[in-house]
Amino acid sequence: MAGQQPAVRRGPLARALGQMRQNLWLQGVAVSSLAVTLAIMFAYVNLGLNVYAALERLSTGASVMVVLEEDAAPERGAELARLAAAWPEVLSARFVPKDEALERFRQQLGSRSGLLEGLARNPLPDAVEVRLKPGAAPLMVLGNQLKGLAGVAEVVTSRPWLHQLERAADTALEVGAVLGALLFIGVVLVVANTVRLAVYVRRDDLEIMALVGASLGYMRRPFLWETSLQCLAAAMLAMLLVWGLLAYFSAPLTLPLGLETSRILAFNPVIIPPFILAALAAGLVGSWLGVGRALRMKVW
Amino acid sequence: MVILHGVSKHYPQRRRPALDDVSLHVPPGQFLFLTGPSGAGKTTFLRLLFGAALPSAGTIRVGGADLGRLSPRQIPRLRRKLGVIFQDFKLMPRLSVFENVALALRVAGVKSRDLVERVERALRQVGLDHLAEAQADSLSGGEQQRAAIARALAHQPALILADEPSGNLDPRNALEVMKLLVAAHARGATVILATHDPALLDMVHGARVAKLEAGRLEES
Numbered sequence: 001m002a003g004q005q006p007a008v009r010r011g012p013l014a015r016a017l018g019q020m021r022q023n024l025w026l027q028g029v030a031v032s033s034l035a036v037t038l039a040i041m042f043a044y045v046n047l048g049l050n051v052y053a054a055l056e057r058l059s060t061g062a063s064v065m066v067v068l069e070e071d072a073a074p075e076r077g078a079e080l081a082r083l084a085a086a087w088p089e090v091l092s093a094r095f096v097p098k099d100e101a102l103e104r105f106r107q108q109l110g111s112r113s114g115l116l117e118g119l120a121r122n123p124l125p126d127a128v129e130v131r132l133k134p135g136a137a138p139l140m141v142l143g144n145q146l147k148g149l150a151g152v153a154e155v156v157t158s159r160p161w162l163h164q165l166e167r168a169a170d171t172a173l174e175v176g177a178v179l180g181a182l183l184f185i186g187v188v189l190v191v192a193n194t195v196r197l198a199v200y201v202r203r204d205d206l207e208i209m210a211l212v213g214a215s216l217g218y219m220r221r222p223f224l225w226e227t228s229l230q231c232l233a234a235a236m237l238a239m240l241l242v243w244g245l246l247a248y249f250s251a252p253l254t255l256p257l258g259l260e261t262s263r264i265l266a267f268n269p270v271i272i273p274p275f276i277l278a279a280l281a282a283g284l285v286g287s288w289l290g291v292g293r294a295l296r297m298k299v300w
Numbered sequence: 301m302v303i304l305h306g307v308s309k310h311y312p313q314r315r316r317p318a319l320d321d322v323s324l325h326v327p328p329g330q331f332l333f334l335t336g337p338s339g340a341g342k343t344t345f346l347r348l349l350f351g352a353a354l355p356s357a358g359t360i361r362v363g364g365a366d367l368g369r370l371s372p373r374q375i376p377r378l379r380r381k382l383g384v385i386f387q388d389f390k391l392m393p394r395l396s397v398f399e400n401v402a403l404a405l406r407v408a409g410v411k412s413r414d415l416v417e418r419v420e421r422a423l424r425q426v427g428l429d430h431l432a433e434a435q436a437d438s439l440s441g442g443e444q445q446r447a448a449i450a451r452a453l454a455h456q457p458a459l460i461l462a463d464e465p466s467g468n469l470d471p472r473n474a475l476e477v478m479k480l481l482v483a484a485h486a487r488g489a490t491v492i493l494a495t496h497d498p499a500l501l502d503m504v505h506g507a508r509v510a511k512l513e514a515g516r517l518e519e520s
């Protein structure tokens with residue numbers, strides 16, 4: 001008989017594959033429901049990160065004009081620029097003499113630069129133009145620090161709404177993290193319920209296993225494998241679904257503040273590995289809880 | 301091997317107890333018939349012995365273990381030391397005969413080579429070695445019960461519990477099943493067999509008979 005040895009179901013993975021093959025319909029239902037749930041989670045994280053990146057881009061290059069006192073020497077302006085450039089949150093700092101400022105203004109006016117012809121004297125002050133690193137420090141804090149330096153008359157932020165934007169972005173990040181955690185819990189619950197359905201379908205086999213002395217772990221392990229494989233397949237499907245939807249909806253459109261829909265609705269490949277890991281983690285946690293609960297409720 | 305002392309079992313939905321103050325001592329190597337009509341408490345008695353139910357009162361010791369003190373984790377370990385045979389066979393229908401028998405060894409952590417040898421030996425004992433690859437639900441009732449017995453014998457248990465093992469079989473197959481159990485007893489196993497069929501009692505010489513009537517042990 002040894003020569004005709006039947007195939008033996010060995011490890012939990014082999015047992016998981018065996019029980020998955022026995023009910024493909026159940027697999028389809030499980031993977032579909034998980035894929036929809038994971039797609040919601042993936043779309044949310046993808047959009048959240050894109051919006052956050054867009055806000056960061058808005059902050060990039062935010063500039064502060066440090067207006068010098070009228071009697072301040074140009075050397076003081078150059079010294080202030082060197083001083084500011086050394087600060088870690090500053091990307092660059094450059095002294096802009098009043099003549100250069102006027103010339104820049106003239107260029108900005110373009111065809112209407114004739115408006116400046118009637119000026120008796122240059123009304124613009126000497127200034128130091130400070131460009132900030134994105135998100136390095138709150139704008140107001142830095143402005144106050146600059147204002148305290150000798151020779152500085154005033155500090156003007158070129159985009160005063162950036163301060164509110166920074167606060168809004170931080171709040172959005174916190175709210176986003178909470179919602180993300182809730183979505184993760186939602187996936188865990190979906191998995192747990194799906195696994196309970198699988199346990200119910202296989203209750204006769206599980207009863208026999210328990211009667212011959214199978215431990216909870218022995219019965220649980222194939223379900224952990226099965227759920228992991230389902231989550232992996234569902235994660236792939238979810239990403240494909242989100243990718244398709246984003247491609248469909250991301251018609252080029254420029255929004256206020258220079259935001260672009262094509263960038264906000266872009267598929268973000270960076271989150272693929274952590275998303276798959278999160279899906280697997282949710283699957284394992286949900287499966288562990290679901291199988292344990294379903295098997296304990298049953299008295300074999 | 302098995303000691304029951306003042307064991308009662310009540311089910312919430314039933315007015316009368318399924319077992320009422322049952323005390324019994326089954327020494328190692330004994331063949332015990334547990335008889336009585338349907339509903340007398342025979343199945344409950346056996347379920348208590350393999351930890352599928354807990355007594356409402358009294359103590360049960362199986363192989364030295366006090367079942368009332370076993371944690372849920374220890375119940376599977378107890379069952380791996382027993383061979384349990386059911387009237388409805390309890391085979392996994394879509395697995396082969398070999399896989400069904402191997403299951404009892406696999407859950408006990410028996411590794412491949414040893415497992416194959418022991419499954420083959422168990423199948424030879426019950427005369428099913430030629431059907432090892434057959435799917436369980438393709439077998440006749442008699443063959444399925446022999447496969448179930450092979451599963452119960454595969455790990456050479458010291459105690460075999462059989463609940464109406466021939467209840468679904470014709471007389472010829474019932475005789476075959478009894479022969480297998482007698483052979484296991486001859487190899488040293490303690491056997492407790494629940495049946496309502498008095499014809500089986502004559503098949504085992506020197507067997508002890510205990511009768512359950514409405515949950516009470518009337519004679520021993």
